[in-house]
Amino acid sequence: MHTDTRTQHTDDGTSATSWQVDLDAVSVTYPNGTRALSDVSLRIEPGEMVSIIGLSGSGKSTLIRTINGLVEATEGKVTVGPHQINTLSGRTLRDARGQIGMIFQGFNLAERTDVFHNVLVGRFAHLPWWRTLLDLPTQHDRDIVLRSLDSVGILDKMWARGGALSGGQKQRVAIARALSQEPSLMLADEPVASLDPPTAHSVMGDLLRINKEQGLTVLVNLHLMDLAKQYTTRLIGLRNGQLVYDGPIHDATDAHFEQIYGRPIQSRDVLGDGV
Numbered sequence: 001m002h003t004d005t006r007t008q009h010t011d012d013g014t015s016a017t018s019w020q021v022d023l024d025a026v027s028v029t030y031p032n033g034t035r036a037l038s039d040v041s042l043r044i045e046p047g048e049m050v051s052i053i054g055l056s057g058s059g060k061s062t063l064i065r066t067i068n069g070l071v072e073a074t075e076g077k078v079t080v081g082p083h084q085i086n087t088l089s090g091r092t093l094r095d096a097r098g099q100i101g102m103i104f105q106g107f108n109l110a111e112r113t114d115v116f117h118n119v120l121v122g123r124f125a126h127l128p129w130w131r132t133l134l135d136l137p138t139q140h141d142r143d144i145v146l147r148s149l150d151s152v153g154i155l156d157k158m159w160a161r162g163g164a165l166s167g168g169q170k171q172r173v174a175i176a177r178a179l180s181q182e183p184s185l186m187l188a189d190e191p192v193a194s195l196d197p198p199t200a201h202s203v204m205g206d207l208l209r210i211n212k213e214q215g216l217t218v219l220v221n222l223h224l225m226d227l228a229k230q231y232t233t234r235l236i237g238l239r240n241g242q243l244v245y246d247g248p249i250h251d252a253t254d255a256h257f258e259q260i261y262g263r264p265i266q267s268r269d270v271l272g273d274g275v
């Protein structure tokens with residue numbers, strides 16, 4: 001299968017590559033016998049902004065984790081940029097993951113460490129080990145950390161401790177940490193599920209801006225249909241581990257959402273405008 005990449009131009013004139021993602025007949029069965037994904041095939045083009053929607057347990061996290069190699073596909077082929085992820089292990093898998101930014105619902109920040117060093121962690125994939133041990137980032141690494149913080153509007157919090165930030169600020173630090181990897185793909189697993197509605201909208205707005213400004217491929221797991229409609233251009237619907245919708249978001253009707261949820265739409269399926 002041909003795998004495409006696209007060059008993105010960053011503000012400092014350097015260029016990075018935005019990756020395509022291909023899943024070819026991918027199934028995942030966990031060791032306890034749970035079949036979390038069944039025969040999923042899809043292609044995400046470089047630079048797309050895609051939402052993955054489904055009820056709890058439908059396989060959204062498993063899909064995201066299979067793409068970055070945290071979960072192994074038990075059948076099928078997972079191709080991410082130039083890598084066939086499900087054949088990699090050890091150093092080569094770590095190197096590939098170094099180019100995949102990952103954002104989690106729980107932020108995963110070091111609470112007692114300042115924001116600068118939390119974001120610098122994103123550079124570790126690119127630093128020789130002795131520089132990370134000696135805490136000796138280059139000026140280039142520092143510049144990237146500052147630019148990443150600036151791009152999510154929290155440069156002024158650089159010396160605050162991770163634990164002293166609000167949920168929205170923590171998620172922005174997590175986005176900055178992922179950006180400092182200079183990623184070729186951004187994966188977000190329920191990034192706004194712990195946030196209040198206005199903050200959820202602004203974090204989704206940050207992800208959309210990064211997608212547009214940097215041309216970065218973004219895949220985001222959501223369980224709220226209005227966020228998917230407002231911030232993404234393509235919808236992937238999962239139900240019981242199966243792909244039940246894949247198409248442009250503006251073609252997705254309430255009937256499609258009902259098919260994805262397996263029941264009529266309820267108020268808990270939408271966040272509201274948060275104002």
Ligand SMILES: Nc1ncnc2c1ncn2[C@@H]1O[C@H](COP(=O)(O)OP(=O)(O)OP(=O)(O)O)[C@@H](O)[C@H]1O
Nearest residue numbers: 030032034036054055056057058059060061062063
């Ligand atoms: N490590 C695991 N071992 C065994 N079963 C698992 C594991 N992780 C997930 N599952 C199961 O796989 C199925 C899909 O789970 P997954 O977390 O991918 O769904 P999800 O759509 O992300 O759900 P949620 O929105 O609640 O996070 C579920 O039945 C879940 O219980």
